[in-house]
Amino acid sequence: MKNLFNKENFLFHELDRNQRKQSLIVAIALIVLYIMAGFTFMNMLYCFADAVGSIVSGSADVMIKDLTRSIPFFLSLFMTLWTVLLLHAFYRNVNEERRQRSLKKNAIAILAFAGVNILYILGGTISGKYLSLVEGSPSPLFPLDALLYSLLFVAIGVFALIYAKKLQVKYPYAVPSRGPIVTRARFFYCLGVTFWMLVSLFCFGGFWMGLFIIDFKHGYAAYSIALLFVYFVNMLFFPFWELYYNELKEEKRKEVLFPLALIALGVSLVSTIFYFVALGLNLDGPANVGFGVLPVAFAANVNIATLLVVLTPVIVSIIAVVKGAKMRRR
Amino acid sequence: MKSKSLIMLFSTAVLTLTSCGQVKNYADHLEDYVYTMQYHNNFNILQLTDIHWNYNTSTKASRTYLDKVLKQANDHIVATQGAGAKIDLVELTGDQFMLANAYHVESFVSYFEEQAENYGFKYAIIWGNHDHHGLYNPNWLSQKFKSGKHAIYSDENDNLYGRSNFVIDLVDGNNAKWQIANLDSGASFSETAISPFRDYDYIRPEQTQWWLLQHNRVGDAVPAIAYYHIPQDENLKAWNAIHNDGATNKHKFFKLEEFADNGNEKYQSDFIDVAKDHNLKAAFMGHAHNVDWTVEYEGVVIGLGVKTGPELYFAHIDVNDQDPALQEGLASVGINENFDLIGASLVTLKDDAGTFDLEHLYLNERTSGDFVRWVKW
Structure with a gap:
């Protein structure tokens, strides 16, 4: 490390x-x-x-x-x-x-x-x-x-x-x-990476636009910051994987994946918990603060897409932890 | 030293971003929410609702449609009330935008400024749930609304729920003759932090209390009319009373989808319950595009305005469709050809005793000549 x-x-x-x-x-x-x-x-x-x-x-x-x-x-x-x-x-x-x-x-x-x-x-x-x-x-x-x-x-x-x-x-x-080119379960791998990339792209746009369009006032500061933090984490993970992890030598990748994945999991859990605590404080936050950068918000009553975005870094980190642990054992 | 400076810089930035300034108590500043307009008999209020400019909208085409609605309304007013009569006030009752950006907002405000100058009206703006959903800061949107020379809009840094809460006192000399209440019925909220769905918002109890104070200010005898975006529980209660319990309240026009109100007993608004005892004559809203159903319920005329323009969705009225609700609507308006449920709604305050006329305008653009029908309440 x-x-x-x-x-x-x-x-x-x-x-x-x-x-x-x-x-x-x-x-x-x-x-x-x-x-x-x-x-x-x-x-x-x-x-x-x-x-x-x-x-x-x-x-x-x-x-x-x-x-x-x-x-x-x-x-x-x-x-x-x-x-x-x-x-x-x-x-x-x-x-x-x-x-x-x-x-x-x-x-x-x-x-x-x-x-x-x-x-x-x-x-x-x-x-x-x-x-x-x-x-x-x-x-x-x-x-x-x-x-x-x-x-x-x-x-x-x-x-x-x-x-x-x-x-x-x-x-x-x-x-x-x-970086490795996956040959086993290639279809599911590509599907997963594509989804992750799209969430990452969405959060990239959402984060930078959010800085200007999210209302930090009117008592919604906690939710606004939590939402931006979630987007920031999402925005960083994919480029970090692409531009840092995949640029490492093979033996170094094996060495660092597990500890890095644990750090990522910690960060993701913090951002997720922060999001839910802040949402608990501002239950109308998504509609009044973050509507412009929430996914699928046209359906005003659906939280599921937002939950998916919030949870994506956690899911990705868990996958990385499992993979890292396997690589360590080899 | 470097890290200390960074921490200080960060703290200052966070404080600047999140500072609320002085949050005022609405009850101590009632006058900040009041606009006045000169009252005269036959005061005309044109309601435009759910215009929904969005990323897919051709604002040029939409402006052409709005031009036609405004011209049609103005011509109709002149034809029925005589030369000199005009649209006095346009009520924009929410969802002006959905998935829009700053360009749409700038174009929208400049369009209404231009038309307000042409026709000599003022326009009042109320937030709808989808107005929050755009690539702009809601505070900036408020500033844009406030910047309109002919706009009537208020968004105070206060302890009152929502943004567009204000009243328009229609006065003759020093006496208020009518009061128009404009309320922000919010957007949506989660019941808990982990709820998979959000509930539609509702007019909160403090908004009702705020309006009571505003109405007390002008006197309980002054008739009032309210505009907001999301229907409250009374619309559905009235529908059920008529269709399930056989009540014989006067009702008219179309209900071709749900009212999309909060629907949860726990979050029912007390606004109409309270306001009906304080001379509230009517309440008009938008939100459900396929509904312009209007009913007299517990002494208050409650109705949805006709959706304005063809954005997002609207009902196609097919005279051959045997859906009972559609047939009931058709029978009530007396139209026997196919048309789309888009246009506008016109309220004319007849006198200061609280009487008013209501007409729905259905205006569809057609290559063979536009479809135009006015239907009286």
Whole structure:
């Protein structure tokens, strides 16, 4: 446990200068995309929650009208998430062939989402679905801003394809793979990690937006701080796993997982207990303070989604404790 | 030294963020919640409710719909009351937004400011449960509401539950002729910290007491009308009395879903129970979009306003649908073609003796010419 951040424990310690540079570029790109995805996810959830609200209230026609107007938000999120997947072609690369395949596959997916988005917005504007290219709502420049965002991803997709076909001969990616690639129960593993990532993204957006939109006054200070603390914990766990744990050398991972998981469990339990105590003090807190950043809050009477967010770090920590204990025994 | 400074900085930040300033006792500052407007017979109040601007809304399209509602209401008032008559007050009874952001709020306030200038009305704003649900700070939303030159809105740092609690005294000279009570019926709350569900909120006892003080201030003889968002227990009690116990109270319009009130005996509001003995003539609310059912119950006309605009959800009235509640509603309004239950509600205060007219406007945009019907209570 000593010297958790000792350079020698990390994979990059054994890399040459060029490899380190490449590794850093990928890490920075992942962080930038994580931030972009956090905000895109929150926007998408807002559109989605309203549409779900329409369908559960029996107005399928309103849901269709709403979703068809807001398709650019959904595609924007998909483009961003697929770019994260694209970066994983570098991050976890067992061999060159696999990386090549993954790069091409995900670049094409990004180009498809971006292309559909651009065509959809232009078509929608020409057909009158959008009253103009800057119709406004939810931003002053919508849907033009979504179109520009798509163009950015067209550039990313094209660059990835060019790299896969030509550039990598001149500039080969030479950083070894980080983190284990699961082969057993891969489907459930991917499902679990995806869910965890989505909760983490949601809490990232929720935390930063929450700093500005949560009402700390009116006697709700305890609940406001507890909610932000829960989001902060959720927001940190996933990037910590991705950018710290997976960057460690294999033998170090085995050594630190169990103690780190115990710390994570402690922190999660503190945040969870704090949340419930604060909720007990402000029983109307979720509606009056945190509504804007609570998940699925369109259903005003449902606490379950919020409970899931509160409990996610505990669940993740317990899984990590079990895994860490197993790794120790081996 | 460094860690000490950090602790001090952190403590200061927390205190700044959470400090409540001076929380005032509402009973000592009754005048802070009072607005006045000039009363005249045929004072027109247009209720718009559950507009629900959200991330999926085209605010441009929604503004076009609102333009039509305001024009239709104004034309109707002029046609029935003569030139010079106008919408005097617009009551926005909650859920102006749901899943919205600052852009929606800015656009909304600037739209109503513009229309208030055009038509010469004031507009009063009440919080609905979903107005809390947006990417903006509720205190900022309050500031935006307060900033409107034509807006009537109050949000005091007090010990009174909710935000938008205020009264509008309609006066002639120094005498109040009517009083309009605006109450924040809240959003929702958990019964315990581990409840999987939240209950809808209700008008709290201290809000009732606050209104009693406000009403006593102008005199018990002054008739009053109340606006808030979430229906209280009387709506359902009245419905059950008529449909289960055979009561013959006057009632009209549609009830095509539940009232979505608190529904828990433990949390029933005492507002109407108390206010009915203090000259409360009517109470209007929103919240349940598929309901505009209105009833006279224990001397008070209680009804939901017609949902305004096509956001989130609304009822499609199909004359061939044999649902008894729908057929009952159709029979009450005398319309024999399909339409959507969206539009507005108009209250006209006839005189200071407490009489008023109520009309529901159903306005649907159609490519073949808009559907417009006014139905009297």
